[in-house]
Amino acid sequence: MTASENGFSGTVGLFRLAMRRDRILLPAWISVFALTAAVSAQATADLYPTLGSRIAAGNTINSSAPLIAIYGRVYDTSSLGAVSMIKMGGFGGVCVALLSIILMTRHTRAEEDSGRMELLSATAVGRLAPLGSASAVIVFANLVLALLTALLLVAVGLPASGSLAFGLSWAGAGLAFGAIAAVCAQLSSSARTATALASVVLAACYALRAVGDSVFGSDHGPGWPSWISPIGWAQQVRPFAGDQWPVLLLSLCFSISIGAVALVLASRRDLGAGLFQTRSGPAGAAARLRSPMALAWRLQRGAFVGWLITFVLLGLMIGGIASSVGDFLNNPTAREFITKLGGEKGLVDAFLAIELSFGGILASAFGIQVVMRLAAEEREHRAEAVLATAVSRTRWALGHILIAAFGTAALLLAVGIAAGATSAIQSGEPNEVSRVALASLAQLPAAWVLTAITVAVLGIAPRLIVLGWVMFSGFILLAELGPLLNLPQWVLDVSPFAHVPRLPGVAATPTPFALLTAAAFAICAVGLASLNRRDIT
Amino acid sequence: MPAILVRELVKTFGSTRALDGLDLTVQTGEIHGFLGPNGSGKSTALRILLGLVRADSGTVELLGANPFKHAVELHRRLAYVPGDVALWPNLSGGEIIDLLGRMRGGLNQQRRSSLLERFQLDPTKKGRSYSKGNRQKVALVAALASDVELLLLDEPTSGLDPLMEASFRQCLMDESANGRTVLLSSHILAEVEAVCERVTIIRSGRTVQTGALADLQQLSRTFLSLQLAGPPPEGLGQMAGVHDLQVESLPPAVAGSTDAVTQVSCQVEQSALDGVLRQVAQVGVISLNSQPPTLEELFLRFYADPTTGPTTETQTQTQTQA
Numbered sequence A: 001m002t003a004s005e006n007g008f009s010g011t012v013g014l015f016r017l018a019m020r021r022d023r024i025l026l027p028a029w030i031s032v033f034a035l036t037a038a039v040s041a042q043a044t045a046d047l048y049p050t051l052g053s054r055i056a057a058g059n060t061i062n063s064s065a066p067l068i069a070i071y072g073r074v075y076d077t078s079s080l081g082a083v084s085m086i087k088m089g090g091f092g093g094v095c096v097a098l099l100s101i102i103l104m105t106r107h108t109r110a111e112e113d114s115g116r117m118e119l120l121s122a123t124a125v126g127r128l129a130p131l132g133s134a135s136a137v138i139v140f141a142n143l144v145l146a147l148l149t150a151l152l153l154v155a156v157g158l159p160a161s162g163s164l165a166f167g168l169s170w171a172g173a174g175l176a177f178g179a180i181a182a183v184c185a186q187l188s189s190s191a192r193t194a195t196a197l198a199s200v201v202l203a204a205c206y207a208l209r210a211v212g213d214s215v216f217g218s219d220h221g222p223g224w225p226s227w228i229s230p231i232g233w234a235q236q237v238r239p240f241a242g243d244q245w246p247v248l249l250l251s252l253c254f255s256i257s258i259g260a261v262a263l264v265l266a267s268r269r270d271l272g273a274g275l276f277q278t279r280s281g282p283a284g285a286a287a288r289l290r291s292p293m294a295l296a297w298r299l300q301r302g303a304f305v306g307w308l309i310t311f312v313l314l315g316l317m318i319g320g321i322a323s324s325v326g327d328f329l330n331n332p333t334a335r336e337f338i339t340k341l342g343g344e345k346g347l348v349d350a351f352l353a354i355e356l357s358f359g360g361i362l363a364s365a366f367g368i369q370v371v372m373r374l375a376a377e378e379r380e381h382r383a384e385a386v387l388a389t390a391v392s393r394t395r396w397a398l399g400h401i402l403i404a405a406f407g408t409a410a411l412l413l414a415v416g417i418a419a420g421a422t423s424a425i426q427s428g429e430p431n432e433v434s435r436v437a438l439a440s441l442a443q444l445p446a447a448w449v450l451t452a453i454t455v456a457v458l459g460i461a462p463r464l465i466v467l468g469w470v471m472f473s474g475f476i477l478l479a480e481l482g483p484l485l486n487l488p489q490w491v492l493d494v495s496p497f498a499h500v501p502r503l504p505g506v507a508a509t510p511t512p513f514a515l516l517t518a519a520a521f522a523i524c525a526v527g528l529a530s531l532n533r534r535d536i537t
Numbered sequence B: 001m002p003a004i005l006v007r008e009l010v011k012t013f014g015s016t017r018a019l020d021g022l023d024l025t026v027q028t029g030e031i032h033g034f035l036g037p038n039g040s041g042k043s044t045a046l047r048i049l050l051g052l053v054r055a056d057s058g059t060v061e062l063l064g065a066n067p068f069k070h071a072v073e074l075h076r077r078l079a080y081v082p083g084d085v086a087l088w089p090n091l092s093g094g095e096i097i098d099l100l101g102r103m104r105g106g107l108n109q110q111r112r113s114s115l116l117e118r119f120q121l122d123p124t125k126k127g128r129s130y131s132k133g134n135r136q137k138v139a140l141v142a143a144l145a146s147d148v149e150l151l152l153l154d155e156p157t158s159g160l161d162p163l164m165e166a167s168f169r170q171c172l173m174d175e176s177a178n179g180r181t182v183l184l185s186s187h188i189l190a191e192v193e194a195v196c197e198r199v200t201i202i203r204s205g206r207t208v209q210t211g212a213l214a215d216l217q218q219l220s221r222t223f224l225s226l227q228l229a230g231p232p233p234e235g236l237g238q239m240a241g242v243h244d245l246q247v248e249s250l251p252p253a254v255a256g257s258t259d260a261v262t263q264v265s266c267q268v269e270q271s272a273l274d275g276v277l278r279q280v281a282q283v284g285v286i287s288l289n290s291q292p293p294t295l296e297e298l299f300l301r302f303y304a305d306p307t308t309g310p311t312t313e314t315q316t317q318t319q320t321q322a
């Protein structure tokens, strides 16, 4: 028997096991994606009922470099599908890619970290079987997602061919990043690193296509940077705008080749090892490593620095774009489009308000992630060792919660200062820095509420900690789709972000901030009280 | 005042009754063995003693206080080695030892280095690269290097090699000599026999036996195998303290002899040994083979089935002795 013959043995069994583990996660995720696509298609059709209004909306995007950078270009402004799917193609592709990254890491590297893989590898399971079965899960999930999305798009009245192209463009992005995550899983020494590495590649690919579409692009197509980005490929399928089927082959070939690289790496690598040998550390702890706070910082600082860099870059981008928003002040459709997106007066301020609220939502993801890490400390039995020393549960948890709270503030300040400074340099108004930084910081109380809710879940039902992300996605969907769907105000008000004044540029009273902050403290206190009462498992 | 006093402790997880009226007394200064089959509730009991898990009912006193309410103050005075040692993958062993020691309220640098030496542990490795035994050593050094009154150890040697286990036993003896109290949960009977003065055996969350090791050995049975010159004495099987009597007639030892030879085997409790020997001596003993009682055999009986364990009478007796 050759190595390759038995390398994959047991793949089918592992695939079944994986499908069983994901029997709730996968259907939920897939249906949320497909429904979101269908709902926004429907909503856009209602928003722009006439051909003229669609062309105007499409032209608005195409005439603004910032919007092209964020969403991409509308390649056929007369096509309802092309106009309505413009946000879903790029952003949606990123979300589908994230799902594939999470799935791949979850079924390969995370299993090794937990030691379960060792148990399985000792049975008649080949060394390539985990990667094989995880790839099968990803192919299966992305194909189902593509078909379901296509079906729902057809159901809301879009053309079949474009709908299928759209679904498959998502699947292409999903497969490509599944393969990238597979390589990352082989290179990294832990699941956390693998996810982070693959996410960095994803962010870079998104940035590449942003530059390729806007700076290097024209009405005919993007520049070369978009053509080296799997997210760019997903958009260049141009669903509902000519359906470029051959581009799908590009994604497919890329996924297969990168997948093959992952297989080669996997067949050479030891179980549990990464590409880089773990270096040795100090023989004793530094003097400041003496408290649960110091430990929490040690565990979270790497992630925080990554987030901080991302937020500074985001700020620079927002600031740069903000100063060019004025370029299309004269375009009445643009004015309508931007004000429709939520701003009130002053197009620059309206743009900043939108982008900063996006920053606020993103920053709240950092807070949630920090609390998730705290939950993992307990789940992976490391909390036990700390709580068996003279450290109270409150102090243990507070170490991480303070990092979440102050870290979120630091991120918002970073994005605000970076955006304000860029804008100030271009406009020559030094006041801009503090004004934009404060506007960014206005998101803080709302972001804290999300952190606090995650703490409450940890305190009350640690097994359901994933609810933190469910809540986060729910608030985003509510903010994105709620107004399009004409949901009643009280439903929209469920999201803490709905209560943040759209700064800068509008008058704000301290009341909503005080109320949100008070709510965050109260919810966090409830969580800590429950944590102190329950069993540590 | 005992270091640990547990009465009627009950803890359920959903429908599982992990502890079902557990009693446990650990005197100050002793090394107390805590034994029981897998899933009998040892780890759960230790986690309640640490205040990590809340008891459903019953009383728990640790160093004179309630471990759930006064966790922080109590934890300054004790150290714990969990059954499953999980380390931070990015921290080195040395960092983890120092960090845990400092959070407990300080650790003895001199003892830290002598323990590292004794266990031959490399403190510069990262948490993720330690083997199971070495992970356990990190937790052991962190616990033993602190100046604490009480050590709670949950199967601390399950991953150690025999050499390291011997080092560990020596450490425990030293700790005990310094007046520390130790509660040691273990599946390794030789270890328990070597270091523990008293033991508590639990089964399905309930205490089935507790007492000094010497007293327990009294409860164990000597295995006797005899060849008698005639049929066994009347009523041997019914004597108190005689178990599993088996009698087999053998062909006469000398050809043509009419004397029936019988092969007799039985298990005899320490208390009945004298009576049994007197009785068989009257019949005539051709050969006698006895196997001394082993702790192993005693524990196995307790682990397997309570009905074959010593009678309630002797059990209460041992408990009052304790």
Ligand SMILES: Nc1ncnc2c1ncn2[C@@H]1O[C@H](COP(=O)(O)OP(=O)(O)OP(=O)(O)O)[C@@H](O)[C@H]1O
Residues within 6 Å of the ligand: A537, B013, B014, B016, B017, B018, B036, B037, B038, B039, B040, B041, B042, B043, B044, B045, B083
């Ligand atoms: N968090 C929990 N949730 C549900 N059941 C639990 C939990 N912790 C323990 N149990 C159950 O309680 C019982 C006692 O478990 P425990 O870990 O205390 O046993 P143990 O004596 O330490 O076993 P071992 O010798 O294998 O370590 C088992 O049946 C176990 O399944």
Ligand SMILES: [Mg+2]
Residues within 6 Å of the ligand: B042, B043, B044, B083, B154
């Ligand atoms: Mg246990």
